[in-house]
Amino acid sequence: MSSLVYALVGKAGHGKSSTANSLSASEHFLADDSLESVTSSVSSFEYTTVTGQTLVCLDLPGAVDPKELAAKTPSGLDALACVIRKGRLTDEALASISQLEVLFGQHFWAHAVIVFTHCTCDLDRLKSDLTKLGEDHVLNKVIKRSNNRVAKIDNMTRNAEQLTADVDYIHQLLAQVSTDTRKKYEIVAFTRAREATLEAQIETAFRQNDADLQALKNRCLQGLVSHEDFEKKAQELKECHELLRQLRRDIELEQAQRSFEGWERVKQFACYTGIATVGIGVAAAAAPKLAPTALCCVAGYAFVKHAEASTAKARADHCRHDALRFREERLRVERSQQCKESGSDSSWTLLDA
Template sequence: MRFTSCCGGAGAKTLVLVGKAGNGKSATGNTIIGRRVFESKRSLAGVTSTCQLETATLSNGQIINVIDTPGLFDSSVEPRLLATEIAQCIKMAKDGIHGVLLVLSIGNRFSEEEASAFASLCQIFGHEIADYMIVVFAHGDLLEDNQCLEDFWGPNCPQLLTDIMAMCGKRAVVFDNMTKDEDKISRQRKELLSLVEAVVKNNGGKSYVNYLFEALNMSEMDLIDQTSEVTCSEKSHEGKKFHIKYEEQFEQLIKMVELRLGECIMRLEKQLAEERVARLEVELKAQAAQTKSKEEMIEMKERLERAEELSKKLEEKFKNAENQSKEKASETIWSRMGCIIM
């Protein structure tokens, strides 16, 4: 179920960068913000280790909040750490998300791990989160001049990626984070933000929040109300209690996320196990068919050898019979000739 909160058209927009470690999330965030605020470098491993929020005011007055995340749903990371970072992301975007930027790399082959991450994201935040998703293809510098995504992928686009693109409404942009061309950078940012505006408009002008956001916000509001009722002399003491209570509430949020994450992991493990069993069954059937084929070939070869052997025997028998016939005919002729001579 999706809960929503209103956001004005001229209000701040919050964007969350998600994707596999090393795909170029931080570099994309720097391009959006317009300056280097996220640590970024070419690496197969991820550079970002924790969620980071940065804000920029664009030339048109638009305020942009960008949340960079580590490699969420990385199978090598402990579920507790993943849950903590997801909860931290929710905390940073507590007023709602206006766009989830799924960053993929043109330079890397789309993997089942990325497809599983997308599925986990939908299961934790709700499938409606796909209505706010935009696919960003980083490393656009790898495309040749005037080459578009359709030309790059061609007919070989992985089916899993095609399915994800369809779920995201085919919203996609290419980002060249290596370019120094300010006009190109501006065009990329403008194209992305126009998609964000379209996403918000398509969702009734509202940002995305769900029960996880609601749980955190309600806890914070309750604590603020309780604190506002105390006297000035009590505020210092109550402030400490507020902080402790808020940390307890945040811990509850982490546990909620961890629970959902555990369910996702179990579901994905079950799915992977079923796929392995299905592949094994196909392999066994293929082996059985191959074995049967080999047996049939051996049987056919043996039958052919038996037929050739029988043919040779018949031919030899025919020749022997023919020779015997000739010998008998010759004896008959000589016997007749002997009678004539006598």
């Protein structure tokens, strides 16, 4: 039987690492209540429960790198445990719960188990407290979208029996996710959601950067900023602009790469299907019904051709992005060399670049 792979997500300090230790009955994960986040990279641990079930637990840092996550979970995640500290939730904590969907994509809740930590009461009491909050409360909305998979735990309890019961129930709900969804949470959904957030942030930063530069120019023209200070600040803004541009290119390149790989797979599939269809067509040719035979052949051929054309287009797209990035990089180097040789600065032309 293959292992069940799950990740713990949620706000820093809500008890992800402690819950990971409780679930895996280990001290593998570093838990701390310091103000700084102690989990800086994806940490994973494989363990087997007393019932013989093998699980892989991933403890995620606040800023997860999609590539690192994808490398640790090549076949996707079976479930996600959304860890929330029980207690009076601040607006910020509630916003961070809604943010999870922005970060992990809209399918996130369908794969989630909501785990309340610091919970000393029993599950029935927790559920009745939640009901009192009303249907429209953020917590109840996400619980509903998670197919009512709610669990609780007190990682600091001295009651070993209670801890075992809570851990067992969480394991049960994690396994239930696969039964409920019948598919994995694919990291590509996370990658896309992450990219969309990053793109929005880049656009805002671009606008801010341009506005800052314009304001700086105005201040310089009014004599409020010395030329020296202007040059220094303009150079900083220019570097920031360049960095944002590169980030955007990186995202575009990765998207083009994904599209290319996707079409490559479709082409392969189409080739096999096309060959099979032509084969059936040829076999059917022996029979008197020539019209459907010819139709089969044409359909198979058209399918292969369409996939070939799409792959070529995706490949061309990918090459174009790559070439564009390369050209920009070269231009940047050339321009900075020219500036060095002439002793001038091209910051005035920043917005036209």
